Each structure stands twice: as structure tokens, then as C-alpha cells.
Amino acid sequence: MMRPDDAIRLLVDHARPVESTESVPLKDALGRILAGPVISGVDVPPADNSAMDGYAFRHGDLPPSGGRLPVSGRIPAGQAPGDLAPGSAVRIFTGAEIPAGADTVVMQEHCRSEDGAVFIETLPPRGAHIRPRGQDIRRDQELLSAGPRLRAQELGLLASVGLGEVTVRRRLRVAVVSNGDELVEPGHPLARGQIYNSNRYLLTGLLRDWGFEPMDLGIARDEPKAIAEALSGAASLADVILSSGGVSVGEEDHVKAVVESLGGLDLWKIAMKPGKPLAFGRVGDTPFLGLPGNPASALVTALVIARPFLFACQGRADTLPASVPMPAAFDRPGGSRQEYLRVRIRPRGLELHPNQSSGVLLSSSWGDGLAVQPPDRDVRAGDALDFCSWAAYR
């Protein structure tokens, strides 16, 4: 059996990132993957500006005890200031540009104005309340490297240096195929022997959440010619084919035979639970990944094994999710495989869902994420486990 980390490494090593890029308006770039580093073309702030509402003046014009200066102008935010008239002050507002000749701002609370002049009662230090040009971001500074997924704060950051468009990688196209003659689409009645197809909705949901473009091929019926046509078509359009069910070790299935005939297929046994059977191969040159058919197994292998591979195919920098150590609030004997436990966060630690079966998604909906129990290790309450929230798998 293969360790999960080894399976992930093997898959990521096989990933060929999407090379084609496109330029999209910044407002449409949420969730997209930056194609290259972004260098700022401007200073932020673009000029020295005032951090306060008050008066701007030249520090050398007043003695340490303060004094009176005539007010020669008014600079609201957004207006180009003229030069400061020598020996005067200007009324200035938060964010407004400091006029040439001024080097200090006094807060309005520390002065009083009368008859076109201002009395500065407490002389602030030279340079006070001025945010210097380039304090936050310098021209030519690298703001972002290639590969991150753009979140709201990155959109704000890119906007702050004036970028109206951004170059991102084309969305990864992932074809999804469900295997099993017993499967029926939701919304239709069940005949005897049939069950509803849940993996299609689970997998296309995950793919959408990850910012990819799912291509839904529906349920593959047991007709080799039709399967071969569907898979060949998918291989020419998609970057990756993702399948669930029907390709595990020992199962009879036409999909397996068809993939073998159109490219190649390896069947892996991964030392994880839920999970274990995984198929990796190709249809023509297009990678083919076959997940187990049980819903909880499909979810866990999609998150733990398929996700890093797909992220690498998309060219994302962060292929592995951020886990944090959290104390267990339960005892549990270890097994021979690494277990991905459906747990939720409680004040006393991680609580275990009583049903860790691979057949059902209820525990995944109930819980906050997955905790990892390494092979052959008993868990005692208080032990720290690596925990990864559902949110961190996005």
C-alpha cells in the first residue's frame, strides 16, 4: 500500500500546469490564479499627504512655543495643492496632498482659528501627521508573486496601484464522469436496485468551489463504444478527467478497460481511510483520475489526493491546505491505514462523529473538517491532531 503523502507527491510531479492566460477586468478576477508577478507602477500614497484634519505649515516658521500663522488656503482631499505661501499655513484635510514648502501638520484639535489666521498652541515635531509618499507601497515593489488565488484583499491591493485588469491563467477544465449502472439522477424515481447519483453533485460542487470549469459528462453506461467516445471527446476538451466509482481493484467495469485501451491506467492502493482504491492513468495525453464510489470516500480522496494534483494542474502556488494542531476530545484506537476523521470543533477540543463510515455524507455536513489519525497510533483525549477545516480545503 502507498502512503497518502507519496501518492500526492507522485501526482503533483505528473501535473502539467495550464499555460494559457487571459486578461480579465479586476472586478471579474475573484478566485482566479495570477499568471505572473505583479510589480507596482506607482508609489502609495502617490505623494506626501495628511493623516489628519488640521493645518499644514513649515516647522521652521514657528518657535517651539507655537504661535500664529495666516491661513493662505484650503486643500481638501482630491485637489492638487499650490505651493505654500512663505510664512503661512493652509487648512488641510485627511488624505489631502501636502503642499510644497510645508513639512508638518498640526491636528485641528491642537489649534484655534480666528480672522483668517490659526493659533498653533502645541508645536508638533517636524514631519508630524504626514504619511510620506511610498510609505505603504513603493514603485517597482513586487506586490504579488505568480500563483496565488486572488481573494478580495488582493483585488483591493491591485486596485490600490491602479491596475484595472489582471493577467490570470485559463480556468482548469475538468471532465466529471460517474460510473455505475445502478445510478439515477436526483429528481427521477428510483427503480429497484438503483440509488441516486450523489458524486456528480459533490465533485462538480468542489470543482466550482476551487475555481475550475467542470465539464459534466453524466453517468457512463456499460457500453464500451459509447464510453470510449465520451472519454475521447472529454480528453480533447478537458485538462483532466475525474471519475468516481467502478475503477477500483478487482471490479469489472468497462470504463477501466476503455481507459486502458485509450492510454493507460494504474490501480493504486492508498493506505488511507476512507479511500484506499485510486486509479491514475490517461486517455490519450489527458490525465485520468478515478476516485472511489462511496460518497465519503469520494469526498475525502477528492480533498486529500485529487485537490493537490488539480491545484498543481491549475498552476496554483498553494497546493496543500493549511492544517492546524488541535486537541482531540475523544479516545480512538489506531488502524493500519491513516484515517481522515470527520470531526467538529468544540470548546474542549475536536469531537468525533459517531459514524465514520465511508458510505454517507452526513458526517461531513455535520462536521467542521478532517482530523488526521496516523497509522498504528491510538488517539487519547488531549492529543494534538492535524486538523484541516472544510474552509481550508477551498
Next chain:
Amino acid sequence: MMRPDDAIRLLVDHARPVESTESVPLKDALGRILAGPVISGVDVPPADNSAMDGYAFRHGDLPPSGGRLPVSGRIPAGQAPGDLAPGSAVRIFTGAEIPAGADTVVMQEHCRSEDGAVFIETLPPRGAHIRPRGQDIRRDQELLSAGPRLRAQELGLLASVGLGEVTVRRRLRVAVVSNGDELVEPGHPLARGQIYNSNRYLLTGLLRDWGFEPMDLGIARDEPKAIAEALSGAASLADVILSSGGVSVGEEDHVKAVVESLGGLDLWKIAMKPGKPLAFGRVGDTPFLGLPGNPASALVTALVIARPFLFACQGRADTLPASVPMPAAFDRPGGSRQEYLRVRIRPRGLELHPNQSSGVLLSSSWGDGLAVQPPDRDVRAGDALDFCSWAAYR
């Protein structure tokens, strides 16, 4: 000054959840808010089925030492089985329905077949390898209560009980307005005194991420009549108006005056950093929330203060994000306000971004989330802080 928790509670108490609902196909329901509880109409599995590839038979037909049974049929998954012929076995596959009359499955690895019969070498216990009807989900069981945001696993869960459509709340409509005559849209040149509008992209990005429908009103210019028209129009279309900049205590701004004239406005000082000034009021009957203009302040107040209010307006059950205790890897003196520190996760604990200024989004892009430093509390390396990842704020 108001404590952040009190501000959140006040706002959530004022929230009126969106009442109108719509029915959407399951495949389009990702990220939507379930309008009511979902009760399963079916058992999962719908009938007793086989957990293995093997043979189904009646346990009483064989002695404890095992024996030979003629094979009277073959049941692949997806086919309705006939009744078991007395004194026989049927070949059965994983997921296939158990025929009436059979009560036990033997794995194919524990028997051998020859000449239309099967030799069962090890008699399994009665009921072995059968997943009973309703084991995972029972008919009439409540699967989900109202209010959660639907993720991939909930789509899979709803599909598994055959639901092709789901009733969700209408998306919350949030109008976004940016205030400041110094603001210029990205993609255009900056004149002297101007800066780029970043909050528009930051806030509409957050709103999209949260599954809301942003209504982008652009930059409000200092013309009271135009502002009044824009805000009145927004109030008639949107559920909430979200504004940034220009409405903090002591600032001169037409938006503030216009909101006061069209409804009402309270200016709050919240004991948080970044943040502090917040405006809450209404335009007509539509709630108006005014965030600070500094980008990091706008981000933090949007996540910490606006998010729970907006989630409550959308009718989400989980208004507060899940935080986890994490050890600090830094020392830091406390201040009079509660601080929301931009930090990232490192093996030794949370690392602090050196620039915690409210002017810049770089630290938010660099980091993994926010750690809370309570007021008047010094942090020493090793102290546990409440940490909330960016992902948990989604």
C-alpha cells in the same frame, strides 16, 4: 467607546432576514442558503445491498463448516433481483440489492466456483457484508436544518436522497458606495492629489465571496442632490447599503448629511484597531452601514462587524466565524482597543506582520488571517490567541 462584541450584537439584533425564496436546480445551489429544513423522502440505501463482490445465500442452508450451493443467478448493481431459489446462491456485486430469501453475503475471496456451483469454505456470520436498508439515512430523517450555506458535501447529501431542486433564500442585495473626491478608478491616470479606489474592489469581492449580489454604485461625488438620488435608488433596490470612507466622526461629508436627511445615522466609536469609526443608520427603511476608508480598516471592519450583520440579513445560521486558539510567536504590548492583528501560521506559532498600519492591504495578502489581542493585554510568545483564518471568514 463600544466593545466590538456589543456592536455586533446590536447590528445582528437590527437585521431583518431576506424572506423571499426561490427553487433552484441542485447543480446551481452551491453557496446558497437553505430556506427550510430538508427531510429525507427515502431510505439510503433504499434496500439491503451487498457491501462486497461475492455470493448471496440463506445462512440456514449451510452447516457451520460451509459447503456447496448451486448458483442460480447473477445480480449486478443496478438490477432488480428475483427471489432467491431455495437452497441456492446467487453471484452478487458491490452495491447490488440482496434478493428476497438471502440473508448473508460471502466474499468472493472466501469461496471457489466450479460447474455452476460455489464452494463456501468459511461460513460468515448471518447478515455478513449486507448494508441494511436505511443504514445511512432513514426516510423522514431531518438531513439539514434551515440556514446553512450549501457546500459541495451538502449538494452530494441532497442528491443522495433524490432532490433535484432545493428551496433557497433570495441572494442578499448589497449596494456599495465609495466616498471621497480624491478617488479614481484603477485603469485611469492619477492626477495630483488623487488616489486609486481600492475599497470598491475589496468590498464587492467580499460580497461575492459571501454569496451576495453586490450592486456597485461607484464613487459618490460631493453633490448632495446626486448623492440623494443614488442612495434613494439604492434603498429601493438593495437590502443593505454599504459605504466606505467619509462618514467617520468629525469629517465633513455630504453622504453623512444626506443619509441623516433621508433616514437617520448614528456614528459609533468601536474599541477596535484597525477600525474604530463606524456609521450605522438607514436610508428610508434600508439599513446603511458606513465603514472606515482606510483599506485595512475597511477589510477588518467588513469581516468583524459588517459580516455578522450581513449574514443575519441573508438568514444564515452561522453568523460568527469559527476561531481556533493558536500560540503567538511574538511579544506585543497591549493597547486600549482590541486589536485585529494580521498574522501568518508558522510551525512555532503565529507570526506578526511588521506593518499593522490601517492604510495598506499588503499585510492582509501576506497573512493567513486575523489574531485577536484583547484590550490592555500584553502578548508574550506562547500565549494562546483567538485566530480566525481568511478562509473561515468566507
